[in-house]
Amino acid sequence: MKGLLYYGKEQLRYSEEIEEPQLKNPNDVKVKIAYCGICGTDLHEYLDGPIFFPAPNCKSEISGKELPLCPGHEFSGVVDSVGSGVTRVKPGDRVVVEATSHCSDRERYKEDLVNKDMSFCAACKVEKPNCCKRLSFVGLGTDHGAFGQYVVYGEDHMLKIPDNLPLDLAALVEPLAVAWHAVNCANFSPGQTAVVLGGGPIGLCTILALKGHQAGRIVCSEPAAIRRELAEKLGAETFNPMDYDDPILNLKNMLPETEGFTASFDCSGIQKTFDTSIDVLGPGGTAVNVAIWPNVPIQFVPMCLTYQEKRSTGSMCYVTKDFQEVIDAIGKGLIDQESMKLLITGKVEAKDAIEGGFMQLINHKETNVKIMIAPNGLDM
Ligand SMILES: [Zn+2]
Ligand SMILES: [Zn+2]
CATH class of the missing domain: 3.90.180.10 (Medium-chain alcohol dehydrogenases, catalytic domain)
Structure with a gap:
């Protein structure tokens, strides 16, 4: 062949x-x-x-x-x-x-x-x-x-x-299943809020997986204008971290009532996005690492989780159930085909x-x- x-x-x-x-x-x-x-x-x-x-x-x-x-x-x-x-x-x-x-x-x-x-x-x-x-x-x-x-x-x-x-x-469906599994790792419920850190292929798929989970608000933080444009077309609000001296505070201020997001998805994998993924969460929120990191240590202060019982976890690949749930979400129009085409x-x-x-x-x-x-x- x-x-x-x-x-x-x-x-x-x-x-x-x-x-x-x-x-x-x-x-x-x-x-x-x-x-x-x-x-x-x-x-x-x-x-x-x-x-x-x-x-x-x-x-x-x-x-x-x-x-x-x-x-x-x-x-x-x-x-x-x-x-x-x-x-x-x-x-x-x-x-x-x-x-x-x-x-x-x-x-x-x-x-x-x-x-x-x-x-x-x-x-x-x-x-x-x-x-x-x-x-x-x-x-x-x-x-x-x-x-x-x-x-x-x-x-x-x-x-x-x-x-x-x-x-x-x-x-x-396969890259969407990667993102779908990550959203499931946050135990995400309809109406909850999420921030996606990075608007590359995985970040964009995470936006669609969050739409499939009927997220209340989705914000994508991404420095590149061309990627922010696409994230917006997929239905996310966008945020340019380079526009602010304190991007974490400004992201958090988008949700004054809950003082932060229910879930965050690190689709970039650098020290800054790791810190942001935890600091932008409201009390009890979950940070999910979706990025693949090089095998070198980074800084981490454990009390940044403890004070507000936040969780930091990682999402590994997918299981067959994620594939079926993505197919079902496309069937129901929760993930729309016009967005997928983009x-x-x-x-x-x-x-x-x-x-x-x-x-x-x-x-x-x-x-x-x-x-x-x-x-x-x-x-x-
Ligand atoms: Zn792949
Ligand atoms: Zn095995």
């Missing part, structure tokens, strides 16, 4: 001779890919990897596979064929795929694994597969992802989408995706949100 293969840092190549994945287990589903978004994680793998991908000449702990593999984990497609035990989807169904791999997925690859101990890690035992110590993804090391024409993965990861959801927009800033075929996708995102960060790769052509 045709697609992009990842070999390691700065080594991504288009090929027309990739071995097409085949059904192997009774619960396997083969999906013909329509669209797959390029994620910040894909860019990190390209620029500084392998991070999630296995190191060269090493095998994935989940699947026993090694590089090269196709990246791509934010995707939609049409079911091509199914294994003998599949009951939930059939050929022709339009689907999105929850892309995580954890302890339970090792069973599919058992014959290729050196370590055949199939026992679950502690996180998987308590049904937090998103926190699995072996966490990986289709398209980030487990198996070929959706920058190739076909993906084969287990039935339990497939979710049908409604007829009125176009396949390009459906490929946004997040897609480009579409390219796989053969053009290194220049027209990866390089475009690396060199023109501010004018792009999501670029979609269409491995089976733009008219599928």
